[in-house]
Amino acid sequence: MRPLLTTDPEAIGPYRLLARIGAGGMGVVYLARSEGGALAAVKVIRAEHAADPSFRARFRREAQAAARVDARWTTPVLAADPEAPEPWLATAFVPGPSLAEIVAGHGPLPPGTVRALGARLVEALTAVHAAGLVHRDIKPGNVLLALDGPRLIDFGIARAGGATALTATDVVIGTPGYLSPEQARARGGEPGPPSDVFSLGCLLAYAAAGRPPFGTGMPAAVIFRTIHEAPDLAGVPDDPLRTLIARCLAKSPAARPTLPELRVALGHFGTDDWLPPGLPALIAERSAQVLELPEPQRAEPPTLADAPPAPTRRRFLLLGTSAGVLAAGGATAAWLATRSSAARDAVPSRMIAVHADLTGPGKDLGTAVERGVRLAAAQHNARADRSYDLVVQSHDDRGEADRARAVARRLVAAGQVSAVIGPTSDSTALAVRDIYNTAQLPLVTAWSDSDDLYATQSTHAPAVFQIRPSDNVMAAPLVHYLAAVRPAVRRALISDGAASGYSWQISGALAENTLPHGTVVTPTVAAGSDDFGPAVAAAMSARAQAVVYCGRSPQRAAACARALRAAGFTGTAAATEPVLGPAFLEAAGSAAEGWVFSATFVDPARLESAAGFVRAYEKRYAVHGVPVGAAEAYDAAGMVMTALTAAGTGHVDPGTLAHRLRALSYRGVTRTFAFDTRTAAGAVQMAPGLFLWQVRRGEPVFLGQYQQVTRA
Incomplete structure (x- = not known):
């Protein structure tokens, strides 16, 4: 949840805006309050999309379709205006976290809770299908957890027979890892209710095991496994539940249980004690924070007056002597290049974070990454024509997944950084991927060799940027x-x-x-x-x-x-x-x-394009030669700074920044970075990054x- 920007409207239709929930390439989602005091989530489509008549027609059809769904375990559509300059749709607001957030942050749910979750989602889907719709995007990010039960949200790609879905332009509709085989084939016929049963089986497997049954990684690889391979249900601890999920994941739609059969098999549960210990308090706290929101405070562009003071040269040298000093006691170091007071007052500041192993087994790589980013920031801040100053924070996870998750949660909660560069290992990158992606806080990394980073919980506005080419x-x-x-x-x-x-x-x-x-x-x-x-x-x-x-x-x-x-x-x-x-x-x-x-990495000393970088790095850090990772970090920082510059001098919403990064073509010292624009979660173009x-x-x-x- 983030403050409104000065450029945001005060109201959308009859709804007074309170805060931003998220933003991406399609539009912005606001938390709002109706004239009667009820909270709502208002989704506003960007004007550039609304200018397309066919897009507006699809939005109109889907708003009407979603309004037909009315059940306890769904979020009803409250109002919509497809004819507005920026079309919008309002649904009831659920203050609880998503299933993706809970599992990513707290691990798999116990079997009893998974059964309870499944039973109520079956009831939600029954209402969806009774309205003549197929949801088509059942995934952990689209299930919110409230104290009395779950809520199935986001009917943005649910559709009636024959209608083209809002996100269906030249792509498979849905989320790889939660698609049914017939949906993944795209040309295998119109998916029906059994497709939602398959997706629900994937979701329940994720809830019980902490991972999707067909793995993660490049979408094409996940889809291949979905169509051709058996699901991996080894992590589901309860035998009857595992058997039931396996039935849902049958390749043939006819072999899957119907919703009534599935409801009986999942059994009955109450609404008072369906959550395991610890989660009710977390959800209640989240709800209380939202319900007690003060009057909206609009975010003004931050200034350097809000940033830490620039250090003296002696303090700068002490801070820079080792990564261990920077991270001692969990402290976070942030500083700006030394410059005059007049220069500091001339432009606003932007803040990015380096999330890396600075004192653990991978400290050599982590230190190289941090130094590459700081060099890029120092060179940027020395330019007379800069439109902002860049502040760099350092966060040490010591190469440990739990510490990495703690770092990610702190950064997301603080809401101060525009982007994160790192982490620097497979285990830490995978541990924080969903946390950053759920918050739409851009994460740029070139140091994990796991294809799993290409899989994100959201296909609408993925915030994970793996600029290292894939293993495949x-x-x-x-x-x-x-x-x-x-x-x-x-x-x-x-x-x-x-x-x-x-x-x-x-x-x-x-x-x-x-x-x-x-x-x-x-x-x-x-x-x-x-x-x-x-x-x-x-x-x-x-x-x-x-x-x-x-x-x-x-x-x-x-x-x-x-x-x-x-x-x-x-x-x-x-x-x-x-x-x-x-x-x-x-x-x-x-x-x-x-x-x-x-x-996938270079020796910058043998690249003509990197000659200036090499000289500056060796001079700044009094070394001979540039270690692996530093040049890629320098380019990662350059990408982020270019996107920040394009965003102008106003407040930069992380979701909007992620959208700009995805559309960027950036020529760095190691290579040119660009992303496949044919899909929302486009991977980095591979060939330029192979050596x-x-x-x-x-x-x-x-x-x-x-x-x-x-x-x-």
Whole structure:
């Protein structure tokens, strides 16, 4: 919940606005009060969308359709004006948190609560279907938890037969991970009520296990698993509940239980004690805060008078001596570049946060990221033509998921930062993804190699920006190298049973892109074995010109390298980014020589575009060379600053900033960053961020962006 902006209207129709609930590419949602004193959530569509006659017609149809749903466990439509310059729709306001917030912050719900949740959602869906509608977007973010029971919200893409949904322009409607197979196929016919039963099964599995049954990651991969693979229900602790959810997740609509059957199977529950201990107090506190809202306070653009004073040079040096000092006792450090008082008064300030491991096992990377961001901020603040000053906060999670969640909650609750850069590990990034995304606070990270970051709880205004390309394209640089740089007609792709899913991705891409008349052998090394001798022997028997280790382990890749050296292999040996690092080089020794790697990071010292950055970094921090992660952090900060500059001098709503970032094309020192605009949750364009490295004289050497590498 955020204050109204000075540019927000005082009222929408008969509703007086109190605060902002959220904002995104489609519009803004306000908390409002009716003339009779009732609270409402008022959704206002942006004028640029309303200017499209077909969009307005769809909005009109869907407002009418949603008004037909009237049940205890839904949020009724109170009023709407599809003909307004900015069309709006008001629904009853539920002050409780969403199921996504609760599970992300407090873990899975007990089986009894999941049954209670399911029973009431079945009753809600019964009302939806009785009105001749299919909801089509049942997901944790669209279920709010109140003290007496859940509420199913957001009928923005529910539709009657034949009508085109509001969000249906050239995309699959709904949220990957909660789509039914027939809905995910898009052309598999009009989804009916059984589609909602399937989605409800996904939601109940998430509530009981803390994760969706078809995993997370790139939408295409999640959809593939939804259509072709069995659900993962291992985390559902109750056997009868697990069996019932499995029935809901049958691939065939006809095999799923009907809503009446499902209601009977879930059983009865009261409304007084359906929540586990601790949650009623949390929900009650949230409700009390909303009900006691004071008169609206409009947010003015912050000024530097509100920011911490600029430190003296001595204090600055003390603060900068180590990341540990910055984070000691959980403290947060923030400072601005030294400048005159007149300059400080001339422009407003903006604040961003670095969320990283600064004192834990990943402190080297975390410190590099923090330094890259601070350098970008200092250079920006030194410009005479800047429209704002940038304040940087540092938050240390020590590489721990629980601490990362605590940091994220504090940042969201404070409402002071416009964007977050980080975190710097898989576990911490995944731990906070839903927290930042629910709050629509932009999160920009290039240091997690998990595809799960591409999956967000909201397809309307995703705030997670993973600017590292996905694992499913990691083979592309090697495909290019083995076809155009050092052609290899005969290839051996060694699959590692210890990382079978990843190996399948890499080997599959390389096998599909074999040269004409080429041959491929794919020996596998079992997870429990570190003997790569038989696999290498198979490669030698096939007279392979290239051998690719397709796993993720530096130690096992080193064992492969030693086996290849022992067998006298003289062709191209290759692997991917997870292997490239000191652990592989040390364990492989001289056998690492010549190995080629695909990767998503650069050596800025070998990029002409980064020469100025390298000089400035080395001078500012009195070092020789730039560590991994710093250049990407510098570019991440540059992206955010560009979006902030485009937003002007007024208050910047994080949801609006996320929308601007998603539409941005930013040329940084490492590459150009842009996002796929064909979908709301568009991933970063992959090819510019894929690079080749090669081990030479015992050290990894950066070769460049893979499409620009033309010779060995």
